[in-house]
Amino acid sequence: MKTNKLLTYALSLMVLFTITSCVEDDDFTIPSNLGTEENLGLQRILDSVAMSDNWSMMSIADVKNLYNGAPTAIESNIVVKGYVSSSDLTGNFYKEFYMQDAPENPTAAIGILLNQVDSYNQFNKGREVYVSLNGLYIGENSNELLSIGLEDGDEVTEITAAMVPDYVFRSDVTETIVPLVVDPSDINSSHLGMFVSLENMQFLSDLEGRPFVDPYDDFDTQRAMSSCESGYEFDVFTSSFASFSDLPVPTEFRGTISGVVYQTYGGDEIVLSLNDTSDIDFNDQRCDPVFEEGFGSAIDNTELNIDGWINYAEAGSVVWTEQVYSGNGYAELNPYNSGDSSNIAWLITPGIDMDAQTGETFTFATEHAYPDAGHDPLEVLISTDFDGTEDGVTTATWTTLTVDKSYIVDFDTWFTWVSSGSVDLSSYTGTAYIAFRYTGSDTSNQNMTLHVDNVKISVD
Numbered sequence: 129m130k131t132n133k134l135l136t137y138a139l140s141l142m143v144l145f146t147i148t149s150c151v152e153d154d155d156f157t158i159p160s161n162l163g164t165e166e167n168l169g170l171q172r173i174l175d176s177v178a179m180s181d182n183w184s185m186m187s188i189a190d191v192k193n194l195y196n197g198a199p200t201a202i203e204s205n206i207v208v209k210g211y212v213s214s215s216d217l218t219g220n221f222y223k224e225f226y227m228q229d230a231p232e233n234p235t236a237a238i239g240i241l242l243n244q245v246d247s248y249n250q251f252n253k254g255r256e257v258y259v260s261l262n263g264l265y266i267g268e269n270s271n272e273l274l275s276i277g278l279e280d281g282d283e284v285t286e287i288t289a290a291m292v293p294d295y296v297f298r299s300d301v302t303e304t305i306v307p308l309v310v311d312p313s314d315i316n317s318s319h320l321g322m323f324v325s326l327e328n329m330q331f332l333s334d335l336e337g338r339p340f341v342d343p344y345d346d347f348d349t350q351r352a353m354s355s356c357e358s359g360y361e362f363d364v365f366t367s368s369f370a371s372f373s374d375l376p377v378p379t380e381f382r383g384t385i386s387g388v389v390y391q392t393y394g395g396d397e398i399v400l401s402l403n404d405t406s407d408i409d410f411n412d413q414r415c416d417p418v419f420e421e422g423f424g425s426a427i428d429n430t431e432l433n434i435d436g437w438i439n440y441a442e443a444g445s446v447v448w449t450e451q452v453y454s455g456n457g458y459a460e461l462n463p464y465n466s467g468d469s470s471n472i473a474w475l476i477t478p479g480i481d482m483d484a485q486t487g488e489t490f491t492f493a494t495e496h497a498y499p500d501a502g503h504d505p506l507e508v509l510i511s512t513d514f515d516g517t518e519d520g521v522t523t524a525t526w527t528t529l530t531v532d533k534s535y536i537v538d539f540d541t542w543f544t545w546v547s548s549g550s551v552d553l554s555s556y557t558g559t560a561y562i563a564f565r566y567t568g569s570d571t572s573n574q575n576m577t578l579h580v581d582n583v584k585i586s587v588d
Contacts, residue, residue: 170297173207173260185209188229189236191266192274199267199279206261208276211303213237213323214388215403217248220370223286224275225251226321226388231303237321237389238266239275240296243286253323253403256301264295272395273320307386312355312362315398319389326400328356330382330414331364332582334424340366341373342455344428349455350392350399351377352422352582353385356415359491359550359586363456365390365399372405383410392454396543417586418488419480426450426457436478440518444468448475448564451579458581461505461566464498471568471575474521476514477583479559485587490551490562492583496535496576497542503574506533508548509563512556526563535576545581553585 176183183205191208194200210227213234224241228234231254240259244250251257259276267284269275277284287295307325315324332352341349350363364387366373385408390401402408421434432439432448441447446463463471482488494506508531514524534546553560562583568574 166293166297169293170258170299173258173297176205177207180205183207186261187236188227188238191261191276192236192238195266195274198282199265199284201279202261202264202266204262207258208238208261209256209258210238211305212251212253212255212257213305213321214401215248215253216246218371218402218404220367220372220402220404221388222367222369223247224269227257228305228322232306232308234308234322236318239269239273239321241269241275241277241284241286242292242296243289244292251296251298252302254302254305256299256303258297258299260295260297268395271391271393273391311358311360312353313358313360315362315389317398320391320398322389323386323403324389324400325384325386326353326355326362327384328382328412328415329353329362329385330356330410331377331379332361332422332424333379333414333416333420334422335377336379338377338424339374340364340370340377341368342452343374344452345455348392350397351455354584356382359417359489359584361493361582363397363399365392365401370402372402375405378405378408378410380414381410382412382414383408385409417584418485419477419583419585421477421583423450423457423459423581426452426459428452432459432475438474438476438516438518438521440474440476440521442472442474442522444471444473444570446471447473448566456581458579459564460577460579462575462577463566463568463570464575464577466570466575469569469571471566471570473566475564475566475580476521477562479516479561480585482512482553482556482558482560486554487587488553488556488585489587490529490548490553490585492531492548493545493581494534494548495543495545495579495581496533499535499539499542499576500574501539503568503576504533504536505566505568505574505576506578507563507565507567509565510553510556511561511563512558514561516561521563524561529562535578 186206211231213228214226228237265279305323309325348367354361387400387402430450432450439448446466449460451460508529509526511524511526531548537546
């Protein structure tokens, strides 16, 4: 036991007193040598780990396993080491940084909350950091990411500025963080806090000219990207305080984007949070679908009026509306409180030339709220003899498409987007129209709120 500790200690001292810093040559703001006080603080905890059986070094994964569902006090002499994966240089992170267990191919990451701004000057990306955990807590922050901090009700909050020098220590090693390449569809909570790369991605074309943060959003905005390989969509999160918040989203090209796997407030959605726009490497020609509508031009709470689309009420007074939440536009049908005994509302795409290519597939997403048991309001239909007019809606031949719907997939989970799955349209020729038909009744309590987004026809 003591032999292993001495070996660990010797290796730690080699790291601590290395003469040559690993700080990148072009980063002149980060010191290559630590002050005497910092050196002594780090040496003190490494001495303790090496020489005392009452101290131990624990992996990030094992530290996360200490969490018991509420802020969990750490009352033993545990030290955890990691490499900083985030940076608050641009303001997209605030009073926090994330660290992962290895500079390359990480297996776990965790947040460190501290009452300190511009922490990149001390805890820069790639910096090797040690945290002495006795007296701190592990728990979820306001974004429900597991983090180290102080107890604050059912969450953890920042370590005070006065406490930071006694608990959080950097060595003079800064490694190059090699992004973990992941498929967006594979990203899950195990990746939270890691620096990752998504390849062959592009922002949705209807975001052209729009800034990273919507000017009407007070705090943050999510902007959707899609994979050119699978069509899978994944959002980029940007704080309204980020220095690049008003820059236009780069929609001209596709390529690789790197950032920290993050969550929106309340843990609602896993997203990608940029350290800096320099982590966007888009230089390849776009892979645009045959047809795409992400409702990026939506004006909140207005009747849906998008060029080429038909918004028609066959029965009742309710039509589809444009809605915007957290910068994301979508179509909504909500007959609640209309007083209508019958609601039949159609939303129909522009005509799509099915002879211009082969191998077409169709995808979209739905989410719902306030569902009613036994009520299946949405039909998704396709027609190749529709004349493109409101008068022709009910006389055209419509074929039902088999799709996944959010309220069928998970009735009890509201406001969560669910993919329709991929629908094969390769057998259709001529000009095709796709319709979303909602059928319900407010007076019969069949008035579920339904949202539709990311309507897309792609080619395999």
